Amino acid sequence: DVKVTQSSRYLVKRTGEKVFLECVQDMDHENMFWYRQDPGLGLRLIYFSYDVKMKEKGDIPEGYSVSREKKERFSLILESASTNQTSMYLCASSLRGQHYQPQHFGDGTRLSIL
Amino acid sequence: KQEVTQIPAALSVPEGENLVLNCSFTDSAIYNLQWFRQDPGKGLTSLLLIQSSQREQTSGRLNASLDKSSGRSTLYIAASQPGDSATYLCAVRQMNRDDKIIFGKGTRLHILP
Numbered sequence: 424d425v426k427v428t429q430s431s432r433y434l435v436k437r438t439g440e441k442v443f444l445e446c447v448q449d450m451d452h453e454n455m456f457w458y459r460q461d462p463g464l465g466l467r468l469i470y471f472s473y474d475v476k477m478k479e480k481g482d483i484p485e486g487y488s489v490s491r492e493k494k495e496r497f498s499l500i501l502e503s504a505s506t507n508q509t510s511m512y513l514c515a516s517s518l519r520g521q522h523y524q525p526q527h528f529g530d531g532t533r534l535s536i537l
Numbered sequence: 538k539q540e541v542t543q544i545p546a547a548l549s550v551p552e553g554e555n556l557v558l559n560c561s562f563t564d565s566a567i568y569n570l571q572w573f574r575q576d577p578g579k580g581l582t583s584l585l586l587i588q589s590s591q592r593e594q595t596s597g598r599l600n601a602s603l604d605k606s607s608g609r610s611t612l613y614i615a616a617s618q619p620g621d622s623a624t625y626l627c628a629v630r631q632m633n634r635d636d637k638i639i640f641g642k643g644t645r646l647h648i649l650p
Contacts, residue, residue: 429580454636465642466626473636481637513580517636522568523588526628526638528581 426450427529429514435535442501444532446514453519455497456526457481457489459510466513472497473519504536539564539631543641550617551649558612558644560627565605568630571638572601572612575624584625585612617648 430445446455457469458481468481472491486508490498497516501508514529540563550556560570569588573581585594585601587610593602600613614621626643630636 427580456637463642466640468637471635471637479635511578515581519636522630522632522636523586525569525571525583525586527583528573530580531578533578 427514427516427527429512429529429532431532432530433533433535435537436501436504437537438504438506440501440504442504442534442536444499444501444512444514444534446497446499446516446529447495448497448516448527449495450516450527451494452516452527453494454517454526455491456515456517457487457497457499458513458515459483460513460531461510469499506536508534509536510534539629539639541627541629541639541641543625543627543644545644546642547645547647549647549649552617552619554617555613555615556617556646558614558625558646560610560612560641562608562610562629562639564631565608566632567605568632570601570603570610571628571630572599572610573626573628575626575643577623581626619648619650622646622648 427448458466470489471479488500512532515526517526571586572584587603598615603610624643624645628638628640630638
């Protein structure tokens with residue numbers, strides 16, 4: 424079974440801090456994704472990576488960056504956290520080019536910026 | 538641009554009833570459609586994935602159908618139980634859009650004991 428693990432379930436940080444959210448998957452998936460989920464707005468894609476060191480902006484990349492140094496790990500970075508980045512963050516992974524395979528999700532990180 | 542819509546946004550149903558959740562999408566050029574369940578404060582659990590060439594998929598009390606030409610999918614839940622209370626999301630993987638998927642905003646389901 425695919426396992427996608429997010430390092431923290433809950434995180435509280437202060438405005439202006441640099442914040443790292445970590446995600447690890449154990450199924451050798453090429454694709455990894457970061458989403459944020461907000462009431463009334465649904466899931467929105469922040470960044471997508473299809474291989475090590477490769478990244479692509481999603482729908483709402485402003486204020487975020489990512490790092491993919493190893494295939495199994497995809498990090499989301501808030502360079503200078505702001506209160507409007509308080510949200511639920513979800514990581515997912517999938518096989519590249521395997522259009523008939525599902526995305527698998529982690530348990531989410533609920534991030535609060537004070 | 539692909540849009541995925543789930544109506545209603547919320548639904549309350551007495552325990553034991555059969556129910557249908559709806560998902561519609563505007564562009565029928567999809568590889569698959571996936572139904573997820575999300576419990577409050579948790580991540581997404583994949584329930585069923587229907588390939589574009591399929592009409593339906595079943596898992597236990599759940600049955601998902603797909604009518605690609607009309608841009609619709611339904612998730613049928615038989616003999617509902619309080620443990621089925623959750624938010625249900627559908628998502629489509631569109632052709633020629635890399636490996637990204639596009640989500641609906643979900644239907645929040647409450648099963649009344």
